[in-house]
Amino acid sequence: MKVVLRNPRREVDVPGPLKVQALLRRLELNPESVLVIRGDTLATHDEVLDDLDVVEIRPVISGGALA
Secondary structure, X not given: OEEEEOOOOXXXXXXXXXXXXXXXXXXXXXXXXXXXXXXOEEOOOOOEEOOOOXXXXXXXXXXXXXX
């Protein structure tokens, strides 16, 4: 599958099928710090990604209230 990573932007090819959680382990990414998007849909950690899928991994950005 093609994996598009942000910050910095790069693309890597990873053989599938593979669960989202296994993909994140392989890429050494903290599952709580990223979102995995397949097409226009957020992929859950137990979803299986196919070899032909294109997924985007985006960092989670959190903010707080201004004082």
